[in-house]
Amino acid sequence: MSVIVDILASVGMWEAVLRIATPLILGTLGVLLCERVGVLNLGIEGIMAFGAMIGWLTVYSGGDLWAGIAAAAACGAAFGFLHALMTVPLGLSQHVTGLGITLFASSVAYYVFRLAVPTATSPPTIEPFRPLPVPLLADIPFLGPVLFTQTAPTYLALVAVAVLAVVLYRTPLGLAIRMTGENPHAVEAQGIDPILVRIGTIMAGSALMGVAGAFLSLAAFNSFFPTMVQGRGWICIALVVFALWRPGRALLGAVLFAFFDAFQLRLQTAVDGVPYQLFLMLPYLLSILALVVMAQRARVPQALMQPYRRGER
Amino acid sequence: MTRVLELREITKRFGATLANDAVSLHLDRGEIVALLGENGAGKTTLMSILFGHYTADAGSVRVEGEALPPGQPRAAIRAGVGMVHQHFALAANLTVLDNVMTGTEPLWRLRSDRSGARARLAALAERFGLKVDPDARVADLSVGERQRVEILKALYNDARILILDEPTAVLTTQEAERLFATLRDMAAKGLSLIFISHKLHEVMSASDRVVVLRGGRVVAERATRDTSREELAELMVGRAVDRPVRPPATPGPVLLEARDVAVAGKGGASLKGIGFALRAGETLGIIGVSGNGQTTLAEVVSGVLAPASGTLTVRGAPLAPGVRQAISAGIGRIPEDRHAEGVLGDMTTWENAVLERIWSPDFSRRGIVRRGAARAAAARILRDYDVRGARVDGRVRLLSGGNMQKLILGRVLEAAPDILVAAQPSRGLDEGAIAGVHRRLIEACARGAGVLLISEDLDEVIALADRIRAIVGGRLSPAIPAERADAGLLGLMMAGDWRAAEGIEAEERGAAHAL
Numbered sequence: 121m122s123v124i125v126d127i128l129a130s131v132g133m134w135e136a137v138l139r140i141a142t143p144l145i146l147g148t149l150g151v152l153l154c155e156r157v158g159v160l161n162l163g164i165e166g167i168m169a170f171g172a173m174i175g176w177l178t179v180y181s182g183g184d185l186w187a188g189i190a191a192a193a194a195c196g197a198a199f200g201f202l203h204a205l206m207t208v209p210l211g212l213s214q215h216v217t218g219l220g221i222t223l224f225a226s227s228v229a230y231y232v233f234r235l236a237v238p239t240a241t242s243p244p245t246i247e248p249f250r251p252l253p254v255p256l257l258a259d260i261p262f263l264g265p266v267l268f269t270q271t272a273p274t275y276l277a278l279v280a281v282a283v284l285a286v287v288l289y290r291t292p293l294g295l296a297i298r299m300t301g302e303n304p305h306a307v308e309a310q311g312i313d314p315i316l317v318r319i320g321t322i323m324a325g326s327a328l329m330g331v332a333g334a335f336l337s338l339a340a341f342n343s344f345f346p347t348m349v350q351g352r353g354w355i356c357i358a359l360v361v362f363a364l365w366r367p368g369r370a371l372l373g374a375v376l377f378a379f380f381d382a383f384q385l386r387l388q389t390a391v392d393g394v395p396y397q398l399f400l401m402l403p404y405l406l407s408i409l410a411l412v413v414m415a416q417r418a419r420v421p422q423a424l425m426q427p428y429r430r431g432e433r
Numbered sequence: 434m435t436r437v438l439e440l441r442e443i444t445k446r447f448g449a450t451l452a453n454d455a456v457s458l459h460l461d462r463g464e465i466v467a468l469l470g471e472n473g474a475g476k477t478t479l480m481s482i483l484f485g486h487y488t489a490d491a492g493s494v495r496v497e498g499e500a501l502p503p504g505q506p507r508a509a510i511r512a513g514v515g516m517v518h519q520h521f522a523l524a525a526n527l528t529v530l531d532n533v534m535t536g537t538e539p540l541w542r543l544r545s546d547r548s549g550a551r552a553r554l555a556a557l558a559e560r561f562g563l564k565v566d567p568d569a570r571v572a573d574l575s576v577g578e579r580q581r582v583e584i585l586k587a588l589y590n591d592a593r594i595l596i597l598d599e600p601t602a603v604l605t606t607q608e609a610e611r612l613f614a615t616l617r618d619m620a621a622k623g624l625s626l627i628f629i630s631h632k633l634h635e636v637m638s639a640s641d642r643v644v645v646l647r648g649g650r651v652v653a654e655r656a657t658r659d660t661s662r663e664e665l666a667e668l669m670v671g672r673a674v675d676r677p678v679r680p681p682a683t684p685g686p687v688l689l690e691a692r693d694v695a696v697a698g699k700g701g702a703s704l705k706g707i708g709f710a711l712r713a714g715e716t717l718g719i720i721g722v723s724g725n726g727q728t729t730l731a732e733v734v735s736g737v738l739a740p741a742s743g744t745l746t747v748r749g750a751p752l753a754p755g756v757r758q759a760i761s762a763g764i765g766r767i768p769e770d771r772h773a774e775g776v777l778g779d780m781t782t783w784e785n786a787v788l789e790r791i792w793s794p795d796f797s798r799r800g801i802v803r804r805g806a807a808r809a810a811a812a813r814i815l816r817d818y819d820v821r822g823a824r825v826d827g828r829v830r831l832l833s834g835g836n837m838q839k840l841i842l843g844r845v846l847e848a849a850p851d852i853l854v855a856a857q858p859s860r861g862l863d864e865g866a867i868a869g870v871h872r873r874l875i876e877a878c879a880r881g882a883g884v885l886l887i888s889e890d891l892d893e894v895i896a897l898a899d900r901i902r903a904i905v906g907g908r909l910s911p912a913i914p915a916e917r918a919d920a921g922l923l924g925l926m927m928a929g930d931w932r933a934a935e936g937i938e939a940e941e942r943g944a945a946h947a948l
Contacts, residue, residue, distance in 0.1 A: 290544055292539065292545050295534060296535060306524050306535065309516065309522040310506075310522075310536030311506045312535070419526055430486070
């Protein structure tokens, strides 16, 4: 018992929570945007992998860390555009297209990586984002190191939650986005082209997914390896349901998952005699439980996964 | 009189069909014009062109003298044209205010002016008597309220010309009357309106002028006060339409009997101990305001729902619950909602035509579908029941409501059921199609089937039924013979006042004894 208390009382544990949560926050926001406009984007897993690779490659070839983030966002948007083209104007299956994008993007990421570093056995490292203590706030005991000594992209992710919440609920654009996910015919009837809204929003969401991937190679770690996304994209898809398609709850869900993850990592080393795989399972198990509870109340966007064709009902 | 809208020589083709053939139409300020025509006459196509959902192949639209660029809903909205769609263009999960505001502000503005919008919406609602709660979720509103939101949406966009596509299709009689009162009030306040309809009585009572469309052409234009229902009916259909008349019935043995059947359900979905008998060769009409249990009644009899208590017997044998059991007991059904329950829209005509009987040896053998036989059966239905616009391998979704209903009728009647449950069989159909449906129901009755006709259309029930009962709050009234039914008596029965009906039932029973 005291082991658990010790873990929960340690600053290191809580510091890790936000770090682990950051790619999940960004990725979940990305999926949330796509789904709010009515399109499922299973390309996230691959887009994150590509974002991680291109972010790392940009910095490795001499670029700025922020240039790496920007490159990841741009490539994410490009994959998003591909996904949007196939699912929106062409109305193809969103599942199949998304999985195709994931396979394609992960493979291309590995391919480009191997073109850039053909021989190395251990992946070359870069100088990653360093923790950026917020003046004054970082000196608060406990809360300071936990909340205000994070890397810049983590702060960015938190800002993104607030921005997205405001855009979705307080601006005309956000209303158009939500409306498109509910009933594209209604949007058309009000003189807005739902196809353009969908394409644009999917691109924005996919850009966030790219940045989520770049965080892994530029802040969480300091190199790229092909398996680094490790199912985080799929977790984001589930977190969106948990979040009931709301940005604030997406933050909550990502932090909760990250908490379980950080906790089990420390349990693994603190508890003897239990196979570590059981601890590894813990966050996933708990997310399934949380999902089951939350999904009861879910109010799914009504037009999710329904292709929009003009003049057809 | 100022001319606010002018459509000139509008022509539109869809593949081989000419949906609009050089249609010209105008609208003056403060006027209500009814666009009358049967389903498929091109009314909705014409209005969709006006609103920019479609682009015309030829012709022009002028609003207040200015030419309207084709194919742009945005331009139509800006010119002051508002459209109230038949299938409401609303997002159920969002609030009324959200629905009204969408697209009314520049998209890139950083902040929505929600309080300003709320005030404006309230003012409009006040001015035109269209009360709705701006913060209510659309999903929680009744159909009538949703329509008010649709109208408010158009008014909020400063519509001066309002187009309503079959506005009463989904409304109850009371809601429809209230709607037309609102429309007249709007016209008096300077708005100009066009409403699309195929219902003669509402065209006669609510419009100033009628434009009749048939086969994509304008066939007539009349000032409403100078015409009559009969003339309009003939113009619309192209020939005189007479609904068929029921021959006197000679009821046979009891086919279907319900005793104390009860089903627990939410609100208007419950049945509270109903009993009735349906005899061979007769039609029993069940009338009632929607939401009083008629949907549940139809579902119980066709095996979708099992009664919680009470018994259903067919020819004296208890009916096991289950749709397949009901079908094999000889019960055929015409479901109330043909799109949701009657057909699978994305499957082909032949699949829909035989799906109910796919396990019969006619259509499958050892688990393999006999496509040839099934397709032949479908082709036969298409021919015998005059289903237009359908191909055996085409998707059913593409059919109009009337043709879909003919397909369902054909499917049911081909199986020659002893008992036919017809729930709202002519809802949403035009005059020609209604006459066709009625003819088939009468034929089924003459063949010796018992028909349970559940309908909100009193004219229909009086014309077809031998005996009539009302359903009120999940209970059935006494039965009266159709000959003694009139609107007043039926109104009392539907309101739950059954004293007169009881008297008549007792009298009839007495008369039967005396014989």
